[in-house]
Amino acid sequence: MSLLVDSPGPAPQRLDGRTVVVVHAHPDDEAIFTGATIRRLADRGARVVLVTATAGEMGTPRQPLPRGVDLATVRRREVEAAAETLGVARLVLLDRRDSGLPGWSSTAHPRALVQADLAGLARTIASLVEAEQAEAVVAYDADGIYGHPDHIAVRLLGRYAATLTGVTWYEATVDREHLHFAGEHLLDDAGGRRRYGRVTAEITTAVAATPEELAAKCTAMLAHASQIGPDMLDGPGFAETYELEWFVRRGRPALLETLGNAHALV
Numbered sequence: 001m002s003l004l005v006d007s008p009g010p011a012p013q014r015l016d017g018r019t020v021v022v023v024h025a026h027p028d029d030e031a032i033f034t035g036a037t038i039r040r041l042a043d044r045g046a047r048v049v050l051v052t053a054t055a056g057e058m059g060t061p062r063q064p065l066p067r068g069v070d071l072a073t074v075r076r077r078e079v080e081a082a083a084e085t086l087g088v089a090r091l092v093l094l095d096r097r098d099s100g101l102p103g104w105s106s107t108a109h110p111r112a113l114v115q116a117d118l119a120g121l122a123r124t125i126a127s128l129v130e131a132e133q134a135e136a137v138v139a140y141d142a143d144g145i146y147g148h149p150d151h152i153a154v155r156l157l158g159r160y161a162a163t164l165t166g167v168t169w170y171e172a173t174v175d176r177e178h179l180h181f182a183g184e185h186l187l188d189d190a191g192g193r194r195r196y197g198r199v200t201a202e203i204t205t206a207v208a209a210t211p212e213e214l215a216a217k218c219t220a221m222l223a224h225a226s227q228i229g230p231d232m233l234d235g236p237g238f239a240e241t242y243e244l245e246w247f248v249r250r251g252r253p254a255l256l257e258t259l260g261n262a263h264a265l266v
């Protein structure tokens with residue numbers, strides 16, 4: 001049982017000069033799982049460095065692509081637009097290939113993320129954390145939120161980069177108990193309905209979007225037009241499904257704790 005309390009609280013703490021590195025697997029994940037959080041960090045003056053590991057080549061485009069343009073190119077442009085909407089200060093594309101799902105031949109592609117030297121990539125991210133003087137890394141929970149191999153790889157990258165640098169790291173997740181009572185979520189089509197994410201008791205940190213932040217998140221999600229159409233965002237139920245973002249903190253309290261306006265009372 002949980003109760004979410006919105007509290008106006010004192011004036012928001014400014015975060016100028018503070019930096020977080022947010023690592024995601026595919027274009028669109030940054031908006032779906034962390035869009036409101038990134039927008040709030042940026043609005044408070046924090047520097048958000050977004051790392052996107054793959055170009056999401058294995059996604060299914062909703063519309064035929066323009067002649068001569070491949071999906072990777074389209075999706076790189078989409079994540080650039082979404083990043084701008086969310087106030088990302090720097091976008092880093094690791095340029096690995098979307099691995100696709102277990103059993104697909106794409107998992108064996110030499111540039112697939114799951115074929116990469118993950119320790120080497122983690123050192124690349126650790127170098128980025130140090131160069132940016134970031135105080136925290138955001139990646140995914142132990143199951144990559146819903147089990148996609150690229151998400152699990154990103155979890156390993158984030159955790160290892162945080163270990164190498166000694167910074168706090170946050171596992172981005174979803175509260176599966178909350179979503180059980182919410183409307184349709186994009187994760188519902190990703191398989192394992194109601195088994196993704198974490199239970200409420202495991203979540204340490206939650207951010208509840210303001211209407212402005214939620215609007216930015218919606219715009220950022222729709223920037224991924226090759227994957228997400230307005231018809232997929234359950235009109236009146238959109239806020240219920242997407243206004244909360246959830247994290248499990250590993251390490252000392254850091255940047256995201258300064259944001260929290262949703263307190264999970266377990």
Ligand SMILES: [Zn+2]
Pocket residue numbers: 025026029148151
């Ligand atoms: Zn993804």
